[in-house]
Amino acid sequence: MIQADPAPQVEGPHPLSTLRHSVAHLMASAVQKLFPEAQFGFGPSIEHGFYYDFDLPEQLTDKDLRKIEKEMRRIANRSPKIEKEVFTREEARERLRSWGQEFKIEGLDLIPEGEEISFYFHGDGEDRWGDLCEGPHVDSLSEHEFHFKLQHVAGAYWRGDEKNPMLQRIYGTAFWTKDALKEHLEWLEEVKKRDHRKLGTDLDLFSVHANAGAGFVFWHPNLGVVRRELERYWWDLHTAGGYKPVYTPHVSRESLFAVSGHLQNYGEMMYAPMELDELPYRIKPMNCPGHALIFKDRGRSYRELPLRWAELGTVYRYERSGVVHGMLRVRGFTQDDAHIFCTPDQLADEIAGVCRLVDTVLTTFGFEYKAYLATKPAEKTIGDDEIWERATESLRQAAAAVDLELELDEGGGAFYGPKIDYKIKDALGREWQNSTIQCDFNLPERFDLAYTAPDGSQMRPIMVHRAILGSLERFVGGLIEHFGGKFPFWIAPSQVAVIPIREEHADYARGVAERLESELFRVDAMLDAGHMNKKIKEAQRAQTPYMLIAGEREAEEGTVAVRRRGTREQVVVPFETFLDMIRGLRDTKSLELPEPSA
RNA sequence: GCUGCUGUAGCUCAGUGGUAGAGCACUUCCUUGGUAAGGAAGAGGUCACGGGUUCAAGUCCCGUCAGCAGCUCCA
Numbered sequence: 001m002i003q004a005d006p007a008p009q010v011e012g013p014h015p016l017s018t019l020r021h022s023v024a025h026l027m028a029s030a031v032q033k034l035f036p037e038a039q040f041g042f043g044p045s046i047e048h049g050f051y052y053d054f055d056l057p058e059q060l061t062d063k064d065l066r067k068i069e070k071e072m073r074r075i076a077n078r079s080p081k082i083e084k085e086v087f088t089r090e091e092a093r094e095r096l097r098s099w100g101q102e103f104k105i106e107g108l109d110l111i112p113e114g115e116e117i118s119f120y121f122h123g124d125g126e127d128r129w130g131d132l133c134e135g136p137h138v139d140s141l142s143e144h145e146f147h148f149k150l151q152h153v154a155g156a157y158w159r160g161d162e163k164n165p166m167l168q169r170i171y172g173t174a175f176w177t178k179d180a181l182k183e184h185l186e187w188l189e190e191v192k193k194r195d196h197r198k199l200g201t202d203l204d205l206f207s208v209h210a211n212a213g214a215g216f217v218f219w220h221p222n223l224g225v226v227r228r229e230l231e232r233y234w235w236d237l238h239t240a241g242g243y244k245p246v247y248t249p250h251v252s253r254e255s256l257f258a259v260s261g262h263l264q265n266y267g268e269m270m271y272a273p274m275e276l277d278e279l280p281y282r283i284k285p286m287n288c289p290g291h292a293l294i295f296k297d298r299g300r301s302y303r304e305l306p307l308r309w310a311e312l313g314t315v316y317r318y319e320r321s322g323v324v325h326g327m328l329r330v331r332g333f334t335q336d337d338a339h340i341f342c343t344p345d346q347l348a349d350e351i352a353g354v355c356r357l358v359d360t361v362l363t364t365f366g367f368e369y370k371a372y373l374a375t376k377p378a379e380k381t382i383g384d385d386e387i388w389e390r391a392t393e394s395l396r397q398a399a400a401a402v403d404l405e406l407e408l409d410e411g412g413g414a415f416y417g418p419k420i421d422y423k424i425k426d427a428l429g430r431e432w433q434n435s436t437i438q439c440d441f442n443l444p445e446r447f448d449l450a451y452t453a454p455d456g457s458q459m460r461p462i463m464v465h466r467a468i469l470g471s472l473e474r475f476v477g478g479l480i481e482h483f484g485g486k487f488p489f490w491i492a493p494s495q496v497a498v499i500p501i502r503e504e505h506a507d508y509a510r511g512v513a514e515r516l517e518s519e520l521f522r523v524d525a526m527l528d529a530g531h532m533n534k535k536i537k538e539a540q541r542a543q544t545p546y547m548l549i550a551g552e553r554e555a556e557e558g559t560v561a562v563r564r565r566g567t568r569e570q571v572v573v574p575f576e577t578f579l580d581m582i583r584g585l586r587d588t589k590s591l592e593l594p595e596p597s598a
Numbered sequence: 599g600c601u602g603c604u605g606u607a608g609c610u611c612a613g614u615g616g617u618a619g620a621g622c623a624c625u626u627c628c629u630u631g632g633u634a635a636g637g638a639a640g641a642g643g644u645c646a647c648g649g650g651u652u653c654a655a656g657u658c659c660c661g662u663c664a665g666c667a668g669c670u671c672c673a
Contacts, residue, residue, distance in 0.1 A: 059602065154668030155601025162670045166601050169668070197665095201609075210646065210664040269672085315673090320599050321664095323671065335673065433673065470673045502630055529630085537634045551632060563633065570633065 013145075014138050016175070020045035022082060022137045023072075023148050023174040024052045025120060029129035030071035031056075031170075034064075040131065041103050041158055041167050048184070049173030053156055055103070060168055065150040068170070072148070079142040080122040084135060092117045092132060103158060103167075104132050147181040148174035196480035197326040203485050203493075203543065206327060215324035215331030217473055222493035225522065226479070227472060229491040231312060233589070234336055234361075234469070241357055243310040243338055248290030250314065254280040260289040261446055265415075269317045287313035288440075288465060291339045292447040295461075300451040305461065306342035306350055312472070313337045327477030328432065334472045340464040341449070344390055347462055351398035351420070351437060354466050358422060358435045359402070361468050365479060365488075366591050367424045369435070371404055374412035374419045381415050383441035391439040391462065392418045416442030417462075424478065432478060434470035439463075486565060489545045489585040489593060496582070497524040497539035501532050501551035508555035512548060512575060521582065536563070545593055548578070562596050571595050 024043040031054055032038050041053030087095065089108070096104045111117060120137050121130040138145075150172040158164035175181040192198070200206045205223040208216060219227060235245070254273055257263040262270065266285060273280035284290070291309050300307075314334045323329055340350050362369050373395055376388045395418055399406045406420065413419055417439035424434055440463040443449075450458040469475035479487070489495060496516055500509035506527045513525035524544060526535040532549070539547050548560040549570065560578055561570040573596045581596050 061602085152667060153602070156669045157600075160670070162600065166669075168601075171668080208664085214664065317672085320671070322599060322601095322669085329672075333673070436673080467673070474673055499633090501632055504630085531629090531636080532631060533634065533636090535633095540634060547633085549633065553632090561633080568633070 014136070017045040018136055019138055019146055019176065020050040020174045021135075022141060023146065023172065024050040025082070025122065025129075025131055025133070025137065026072050026076060026141050027068060027150065027170065027172060028052050028054075028131060029123060029127070030068050030075060032129060033071055033075075033127070034068060039103055039167075040101055041156075042107065043131075049151070049171060051156075051169050051171045053158070053167040053169045055165070055167050060153045060170070062152070065153065065170065069148075069150050075123060075127055076141045078124070078127070079140055080124065080127065081140045082120055082122045082137045084137075085119050085121065085130075087117050087119060089117055092119070095119070095130075096132060101132075106159075108132060146174055146176055147178045148172055149181065149185070194481050194484040195326075196328070196477045199480050199485040200326070202541075205480065205493075208326075213331070214321060215319055215329070217327055217330055217332075223476065225493045226476060226487060226491045230469075230472070230476070233364075234312075235310075237357060237360065238308075238310045238338070241308070241353065243308040246291060246294060246309045246311050248284075248287060248294075248311060248313065250316075251281050251283055252289070254282045256289050256293070257282055257284075259446055260286075260292070260443060262286065262289070269319075271316055271318060283316045284313075285315050285317045287311055287315065287335060287337045288339060288443055288463070289447075292443055292449060292463070295341055295449055296447055300341075300449075300461075302343065302451050302453050302459070305451060306340050306346050308338060308340050308350075310336075310338035327473045327480075330471075330473050333474070335467050336469040336472065336475075338466055340466070341444075341451075341461045342464065343451075343459070344387070344394075344462060347391060347394040347439070347464070348397040348401070350464060351395055352401045354437050354464070354468075355398055355402045355404050355420070358437075358468050359404075362422070362424065362435070364589055365482065367482065369422045369424045371399070371406050372409040372412070372421045372423070373399070373406040374409040374414075374421060376413050376418060377411045377415060381413075382445070383417065387441055388418065391441075395420055395437075395439070414438060414440075416440045432470075432474065434475055434478070435468050436466065436470070438465040440465055486543050487545075488589065488591050489582065490589045492543070492545050493522065494524040494542060494544045495522045495546065497526060497535070497542075497544045497547045499526050499532055499535045499539070499547055499549045501549060503529050505551050505555055509548075509550045512550060512560060515575070515579070519579070519583070521586075540565075546578075546582070548575075564593055564595055566593075567595075569595075571597075573597075 021044065024045065028040055028043055035056050037057050039055035041055070043052030044050065092108055093105060096108060108117070118134060119130045120133045120135055121128060122141055123129050150170055153168055153170050155166045156169040157166050173181070173184060175184060203222060204220050206220055207218045208214070209218065212218070254263065257270070262285060270285050271283045273282055275281070291311070294309065295307070312334050314332065316332045319329060319331050324331065342350050375392055381388070396406070399420065409421070419436060419438035421433055422435035424432055444460050444463050449461055449463070451461055453459045487493070498509050498513040500506045510525065510527055513523045516523045524539065524542070526539070536547060543565060545565045547563040549563060550560055554560055554572070558575055559572050560575050561572045562578055563570045578596050581594065584590070
């Protein structure tokens, strides 16, 4: 995963965000010049640039963007100053009305009473243009002091509400120097190359099919290997962590989801019922009801708790057609789900255990993450204040116990309990939620779960939902981008390519390949009569971590010429030395790809 | 779901209402090569799908499906 936009945030006379906001104004004035009927929405600076929303009589195309850029340059060439003017609310309203800017008038009404109301103007004569805006802005718009590019146009709802009309949004970016802009654009190209959808095709990892439906992922053998290694690792960790495997059906009677409440609260995300023997059945959107049924199957004692049950459970959810995205947002996916049934006293320890597990897994893949504590929402919650406070405190304690820093997400909890969410970043710098730890007071109540306490009374357990990878689809999609297709040795689809120099060396090469295979390494034995150079190229293309090239000398000495992914140099070492090295890489799940030392 | 764009060979993409194209990949033969493209020949197509306009549709129109950039919503 690309860590961050490497474009240097070159020090200009103002912060980059101020420049970008001013360029957004410049763009808006150019748009008004070209489309006098334009209505204006909002036009802020954003992480990598800026946008401005317009209501226009015609649909913009990329061609229009070039025209607008040209007009922006013409205006900027006159080095217009940007000037601020303070208005009273009534003056502002009057001005906006005279300009016929309905959206802006709505914007004016959003400004709280007592706050300063300002306009920013730039340009002279016919070019004069002003906008209701709190600023700040750069002093002047001279084209020699900054560089910009308009990137694309997209629809966006007025004030982000899908009930409102849709405006046209133009995205652009701006920097103080030409080099910084260039570097940013190159970074965007790099991001595109690492897109998991592109690599998914290039490396033969996965596919989706119009004929199967949007949002359903087909894992090809190469990615199947990655998944299987990941699952093996996951089960090893969970077995060691005291989790027991459970398996629950994909389809259940609808009444189960009425008990769990999913039908009422989550119904629009669920697939339509199917009828069997005149009863409605549903495909599961979550695994928790099944786990609750297992808990409830017999009486439970406090002596059994905590119970930790894990399932790689495949669920199906209806996602709106416009939101599906490669492997990152799909309609059928497998959660690395587990539920912990425990007493309130055990909660903090259990949470701490999960936090440790999350850290172990995310660190193994070199992910950086942030954790958020999501607390009780303002309304519509279940459970009394005391249990909320106690659970929230347990989450805090647990985090403190494992030195996990929590950012507060006030009121961001589920209606059924507080939670800790983890977020990692993808190649575009977008944050994706993967790991989550959620306390649930609701489901135990709905299913009337109980255990017998030491005093013989029936007590309600707390149920902790937790996922570490989130879903295998999203996590692996993230992994592809994180590593740019260059998987670490232990999960790489093909780990070692074996290439004889000439056909007569194929016997020695075959011996090498068979020895590797006997130790369960994944070997691409390229033993046919083709050209060595072609095989090297093919192994490079496939991102195979190591190539072993064997000719006469190697066959005589029992060595291999090792060529490491991403390099052109070879190191000749005894085959046994290489074997020892890769055993170590596999066993330690190393992220490194070292050169063997002779 | 909404706005806009796109859909031609495995991949990347040309294609002006009148015979379906290129490069790479693939197959076969030749080449026996010490670290990223040796040579020749061949095969490969429901131009996403359905309807319409037209003497004639990959090309124009409508619909459906899928993809892309966003908005909105989520693992």
